[in-house]
Amino acid sequence: MADIIYGFKHPTKFICMYNTKVQALLFQVIFLIITVGGAYFLYYNMQINLERQNIQTGFDYLSRESGFAIGESWIHYTPSSSYSQAILVGFINTAVVAVIGISLATGIGVFIGITALSSNWLVRRLTGVYINFLRNLPVLLQIILWYTIFTSPRFLPTVRDFSGEDGLEPFLGVIYITRQGIFIPFFETNTGWLGAIIGLVLGIITSLLAKAWSRRLMDTTGQQLPILWISVSIILTTSLSGWLIMGSPVVISYPEMGRFRLTGGATVTPEFMAVLFGLTIYTSAFIADIVRSGILSVPKGQIEAGRSLGLREETILTRIILPQALRIIIPPLTSQYLNLTKNSSLAVAVGYPDLVSISNTTLNQTGQAPEAITIMMIVYLSTSLGTALFMNWYNKQTQLMER
Amino acid sequence: MLINSSVLYTTRNWIRCNLLNTWNNAIITIFLITVLLLLLPKIYLWAVADAVLTLKVDPESWWGYTFVPDSDACRKASGACWDFITEKFSLIMFGLYPPDQHWRPLVMMISLIFLVVYSLDPSRWGRALGIIWIIAIPVMFFLMQGGVLGLTFVQTDSWGGAPITLILATVGIVLSFPIAIMLALGRQSNMTIVKTICIFFIEIVRGVPLITVLFMASLMIPLFLPEGININKLLRALIGFTLFSAAYVAEVIRGGLQALPKGQYEAADSMGLTYWQKTGLVILPQALKLVIPPTMNTFIGLFKDTTLIIIISMYDFLGTVRLGASDPTWRPYYVEGLIFAAIVYFTICYAMAAYSQHLEAKLNPERS
Numbered sequence: 001m002a003d004i005i006y007g008f009k010h011p012t013k014f015i016c017m018y019n020t021k022v023q024a025l026l027f028q029v030i031f032l033i034i035t036v037g038g039a040y041f042l043y044y045n046m047q048i049n050l051e052r053q054n055i056q057t058g059f060d061y062l063s064r065e066s067g068f069a070i071g072e073s074w075i076h077y078t079p080s081s082s083y084s085q086a087i088l089v090g091f092i093n094t095a096v097v098a099v100i101g102i103s104l105a106t107g108i109g110v111f112i113g114i115t116a117l118s119s120n121w122l123v124r125r126l127t128g129v130y131i132n133f134l135r136n137l138p139v140l141l142q143i144i145l146w147y148t149i150f151t152s153p154r155f156l157p158t159v160r161d162f163s164g165e166d167g168l169e170p171f172l173g174v175i176y177i178t179r180q181g182i183f184i185p186f187f188e189t190n191t192g193w194l195g196a197i198i199g200l201v202l203g204i205i206t207s208l209l210a211k212a213w214s215r216r217l218m219d220t221t222g223q224q225l226p227i228l229w230i231s232v233s234i235i236l237t238t239s240l241s242g243w244l245i246m247g248s249p250v251v252i253s254y255p256e257m258g259r260f261r262l263t264g265g266a267t268v269t270p271e272f273m274a275v276l277f278g279l280t281i282y283t284s285a286f287i288a289d290i291v292r293s294g295i296l297s298v299p300k301g302q303i304e305a306g307r308s309l310g311l312r313e314e315t316i317l318t319r320i321i322l323p324q325a326l327r328i329i330i331p332p333l334t335s336q337y338l339n340l341t342k343n344s345s346l347a348v349a350v351g352y353p354d355l356v357s358i359s360n361t362t363l364n365q366t367g368q369a370p371e372a373i374t375i376m377m378i379v380y381l382s383t384s385l386g387t388a389l390f391m392n393w394y395n396k397q398t399q400l401m402e403r
Numbered sequence: 404m405l406i407n408s409s410v411l412y413t414t415r416n417w418i419r420c421n422l423l424n425t426w427n428n429a430i431i432t433i434f435l436i437t438v439l440l441l442l443l444p445k446i447y448l449w450a451v452a453d454a455v456l457t458l459k460v461d462p463e464s465w466w467g468y469t470f471v472p473d474s475d476a477c478r479k480a481s482g483a484c485w486d487f488i489t490e491k492f493s494l495i496m497f498g499l500y501p502p503d504q505h506w507r508p509l510v511m512m513i514s515l516i517f518l519v520v521y522s523l524d525p526s527r528w529g530r531a532l533g534i535i536w537i538i539a540i541p542v543m544f545f546l547m548q549g550g551v552l553g554l555t556f557v558q559t560d561s562w563g564g565a566p567i568t569l570i571l572a573t574v575g576i577v578l579s580f581p582i583a584i585m586l587a588l589g590r591q592s593n594m595t596i597v598k599t600i601c602i603f604f605i606e607i608v609r610g611v612p613l614i615t616v617l618f619m620a621s622l623m624i625p626l627f628l629p630e631g632i633n634i635n636k637l638l639r640a641l642i643g644f645t646l647f648s649a650a651y652v653a654e655v656i657r658g659g660l661q662a663l664p665k666g667q668y669e670a671a672d673s674m675g676l677t678y679w680q681k682t683g684l685v686i687l688p689q690a691l692k693l694v695i696p697p698t699m700n701t702f703i704g705l706f707k708d709t710t711l712i713i714i715i716s717m718y719d720f721l722g723t724v725r726l727g728a729s730d731p732t733w734r735p736y737y738v739e740g741l742i743f744a745a746i747v748y749f750t751i752c753y754a755m756a757a758y759s760q761h762l763e764a765k766l767n768p769e770r771s
Contacts, residue, residue: 121421136752138707342612
């Protein structure tokens with residue numbers, strides 16, 4: 001193709017062919033025709049094939065009754081709910097595992113990344129083993145391994161083992177660790193939570209304002225306020241008063257052993273734990289390495305300057321090293337967050353009802369593969385794009401401000 | 404940490420400097436040693452002392468013993484049951500491939516590994532190597548599938564185990580490389596339409612999980628093709644995997660194209676080279692060399708990602724371990740199988756990472 005455009009040896013009539021703009025335009029038109037033509041060819045075949053197999057097209061099926069049950073759901077869902085409701089359940093489950101996974105992986109990763117630079121030889125060795133071992137194991141293998149351990153009769157008892165007079169004693173009297181999941185005491189949902197959440201939001205807004213005010217105070221007078229403690233106490237006070245205003249007592253529901261099953265409390269399923277453990281541990285190894293190399297990238301003179309100013313080691317870490325290291329750390333950290341979110345789709349391998357798992361079920365029931373795959377792709381694409389935009393914004397905030 | 408050169412380098416001083424240099428560190432060291440002393444013996448008991456690996460003396464065997472897997476012994480033992488692996492070894496390695504034909508995947512794997520190792524040296528990259536690959540891939544395919552030259556026909560559905568992992572990893576990555584170069588060049592070009600289409604492809608593929616790409620390949624390709632044309636499951640997975648890795652490798656190559664000094668492009672232009680001459684002779688050889696280390700990291704990631712094809716019910720190395728554990732007698736010992744798979748995957752990934760670091764040191768001697 002290229003020879004046609006660039007390789008005319010004897011120009012006689014088509015002198016304009018030598019104009020690079022014309023060449024580029026011609027090439028692009030051919031490219032576009034091939035791409036669009038190819039896409040249309042595939043689409044046309046798909047239409048014919050779907051018709052031949054008597055498969056419906058369009059997104060009408062979303063409002064029909066789904067007819068399948070879902071193991072865990074954060075919103076009301078029954079088999080008589082619609083397909084769109086089922087997909088929403090899957091999306092929420094994906095979001096829950098991704099958000100918790102990202103928070104935990106960041107916490108563990110930052111901790112390990114900082115300790116990897118310890119002056120203690122043993123600590124350095126152990127963190128090195130953690131990082132190198134866990135990021136060289138496929139995450140799917142890790143998820144399946146955790147799931148197998150959490151559901152294996154060799155390692156954990158079942159719920160029934162706790163029943164009867166000579167049954168097992170729960171951990172601390174209230175926590176049942178079984179291969180059907182972990183049963184823990186939990187607060188009963190009541191209106192107090194709503195008040196607490198409103199209080200929390202108000203508290204965060206107030207503390208952000210307080211932070212802006214304290215920064216202005218520092219810029220003008222040089223006076224420093226312990227803003228972290230102020231923010232924490234503001235948030236705690238507003239949340240607590242929100243809780244008290246709504247006037248709800250704390251009611252804790254305990255899991256109780258019936259004849260065959262446990263009722264009350266909250267359950268953490270082995271599927272959820274396996275996905276969470278796998279994703280968190282795998283990603284934390286990558287984050288640890290990113291944090292470690294980010295900190296190493298801060299010039300040594302900065303640390304020495306901090307020491308010569310007489311700052312404490314903690315202050316040097318939080319006020320000198322981390323703010324500079326963050327600039328290096330954030331871009332690769334963003335892609336790790338996106339990777340974790342995308343890897344949460346591996347939940348389908350252990351049956352955690354995430355977006356992919358539920359879309360797969362709808363796909364098998366209705367046969368409408370193109371629509372189901374389109375929904376999955378759009379959801380992940382918009383999540384990826386949204387995260388990328390947010391992190392770019394955050395990245396700008398932490399960039400070096402040249403004066 | 405201060406190391407005074409006048410201090411004698413003795414074990415005692417080493418311990419003092421590296422383990423007990425501050426009170427905090429001393430406490431941490433003691434704590435960690437206690438945890439290790441509690442944990443390691445338990446792991447040793449489970450994995451070695453209380454574990455089951457049944458052997459029988461057999462003078463005919465080349466090493467004097469044979470494995471005689473014994474599930475009853477496993478049931479009685481409190482430790483690991485490594486008999487699961489010896490019992491299911493041929494299944495784990497070769498899946499449902501007919502046992503009397505196992506030499507075929509073995510030959511295929513050895514020659515593929517040899518070919519990959521041969522191709523690792525950048526100085527051998529060129530047209531000849533491309534032709535070798537173009538010939539080698541179909542030859543290996545027919546060696547595995549048979550139906551020609553008196554080889555028994557084995558359909559791709561019964562391929563499994565290590566050959567599948569190896570085929571996906573190597574063939575997928577090798578085929579994705581030329582596509583990735585075209586995508587990277589397209590994204591860097593100043594032709595709006597070409598650029599837009601390349602960006603769309605790369606960003607869409609990188610924005611969705613591999614599993615959706617694999618679903619798309621395994622479910623949509625049959626719908627996309629005209630009636631009467633069928634391609635088998637392995638090939639569909641391979642297409643999906645290749646396109647997926649092409650998008651990732653393309654971004655790495657783009658990094659190399661951007662990192663190349665602008666003067667190189669301008670020099671090639673002022674020599675009067677055409678676009679393809681410029682790209683093939685000046686730009687790509689330098690840009691690709693720049694991105695060898697990050698490309699290796701992408702390859703390690705893609706190798707780990709080959710495990711995902713078990714979700715579209717194909718049996719790679721991890722898949723055959725799972726298949727082995729579907730036998731009710733051996734089901735409880737799935738964990739041991741997974742640990743075995745973990746060791747294998749870890750060894751390969753770690754070796755690749757070590758090779759990549761070696762390459763990096765070799766290419767940038769001044770940096771290390």
